[in-house]
Amino acid sequence: MQLDNRKKEVLHAIVDDYVSTNEPVGSKSLIERHSFNVSSATLRNDMAELEHLGLIEKPHTSAGRIPSDKGYREYVNSLMTIEELTPKEQLEIEKRINTSVDEVTELIKNATHTLSETTGFVSLAMSPRLKKSFLKQLKILMIEPGKALVVMVLSAGVVKDKVVRIPNFLNDEQIMKISGAIEKSLTGKPLDEITLVTVETAGKSTDVPEPLLKQVLYEAYAAIKQADELNIYLEGEHRMLSLPDFSSLGRARDLLGTLSDSGMVAGYVNEMENAARELGSDDSYMIRIGQEITLDGLDDCSFITATYNLTDSVSGNIGVIGPKRMLYSKVISQIDFVKKKLNEEMKKFT
């Protein structure tokens, strides 16, 4: 994007003003609020140019300008400067996240909650992608005839379990044997390398009769597969209703309707993550603005996520969905700080 300095400043100013006032900004008010050493007529020329480039647009002929998606994009990519949070703000976030919890999941939920409260927007987090973590323990406990609990401890310090159905006449001892065999041969294997065949091979060493054995192995396999399924935590949807950007009931309904399908949102976050990886992006955050988001009803939103790390190979995402008319520099630094604290806390679990 070829923009001379003043045009950059004008775009910057338009975004800033529009974000803070929620009113289309005109050449005159631009002069009033900022110290451009030129006349409003000059700015009008610049603005016409910026409009021509598709960076700003007019809601209607005789109104001021508002940034277009492309304008926000330019702002985010090249114009804004991210400022650190004040010590006070940092403290506030630290206090909320540091509540002692026993499980990583709780920690992530905490962070999500904190993020929604500090930004005032919808926050979300994905559970850690556990495909690359490996099995440290696997135990099958008899619960009652026909029912057992598969407990798995993963390298990332995560514990998963699943109730499974097993043949009625299997006894404690047989289950222990199977459990031991699986654990022995799968310990240390990354989850994404464990297949049904791997599990069945592992079970062969036991003397449990074939058909019974097979069912248990299958259930154990299913439990392992379920362990790396992704969850999403969404919070603060109702906050969107307080924003002037969604004061039209129709927009608000579409937005919350889409957000209510958490599976769909999770899928989209995954897509973003994968796209970023393919591009080899080294940004510490990902951002999608307005129409760039392919989810229904999020045209007026921006979607910002960062990646947290539970271990070197196990990570997840945390971020917010807010109006695209947001204070990007602030929100990004909030997300970034929450992520940083989250990473620090996570070290305690691994």
Added chain:
Amino acid sequence: MQLDNRKKEVLHAIVDDYVSTNEPVGSKSLIERHSFNVSSATLRNDMAELEHLGLIEKPHTSAGRIPSDKGYREYVNSLMTIEELTPKEQLEIEKRINTSVDEVTELIKNATHTLSETTGFVSLAMSPRLKKSFLKQLKILMIEPGKALVVMVLSAGVVKDKVVRIPNFLNDEQIMKISGAIEKSLTGKPLDEITLVTVETAGKSTDVPEPLLKQVLYEAYAAIKQADELNIYLEGEHRMLSLPDFSSLGRARDLLGTLSDSGMVAGYVNEMENAARELGSDDSYMIRIGQEITLDGLDDCSFITATYNLTDSVSGNIGVIGPKRMLYSKVISQIDFVKKKLNEEMKKFT
């Protein structure tokens, strides 16, 4: 409430019409839609009477009448007749609930989801109240030095677990001893009879040194206490935005704001449950209308819940929050049917 037959019919008709049209209903349109064999002037007299009794009210002088909370209450208590669902509707619900799941929790979530979809309102369920269930198994598994997993199997077929911190130098064998001792002496005890003292007494029989022992016992106790904590599942909040009753953004915001605090809603459901028990109510459902609900922002809502039973002594609630302008007879029978199916499915887990 002393009402002659025609006045009852008038109130009935007003509620019906208002529910279906969302317009204040006047004497004239009442005559048109129903076969009262009297003139509109007569109905006007009746309506004045009903208003005097506080059963209906006018939004403003020259408008028709709408039912007051008291009017809905009278309608629900004495006027409406609950009709069975059609076989088709029943089938639809059965189909959705019958998806095979391995855990009671999943089943409850399913039912909640179904209820929100069939009613089009917010649905909710409380997790089973497990205070009266008893411990069938308790195992403590070492995860890694300093960390263990307490797994509990309860009489209601529910499995609960919790990661706890334990002293670093405790070894597998010691944990097994403690685990065995607790299990041996607490098996068969209802959760609400287990206290810290009970657990500590149980642990005394082991030869594990005092201070180490004590911490593990405390953590085990905490895990047991956490097992009977209540959860609430809320779903379909966004559906409220599609209802004309919440077309004012302010109302919608207040409503969703309150619903976002699920702990508060859970507390309220508990209150309702306790109140119903104290009254020895034998209704199969509980209902609160408008201002009867003490939660902020629910003035225009009705809250209907039924009680499901996991076992004789373990139960929970399931129900909906909808606009008070709802088809009560229909919604109640939907809840009732979902509850019935839920009870049937639950039998398979116990």
Added chain:
DNA sequence: ATTAGCACTCTATCCTCCCGAGTGCCAACA
């Protein structure tokens, strides 16, 4: 390249007017 000036545009707001559905009340009636 910048600026002052000007005619033009469009929305948002406020007023006013008026329709119509609905009411309460009264007098007459069975």
Added chain:
DNA sequence: TGTTGGCACTCGGGAGGATAGAGTGCTAAT
């Protein structure tokens, strides 16, 4: 005593119209 037709009155909501004000694009001068 309960029911009815008639009538004057009320009030919200929608339609129409005028106006202010912020903003624009264009032109001609600097």
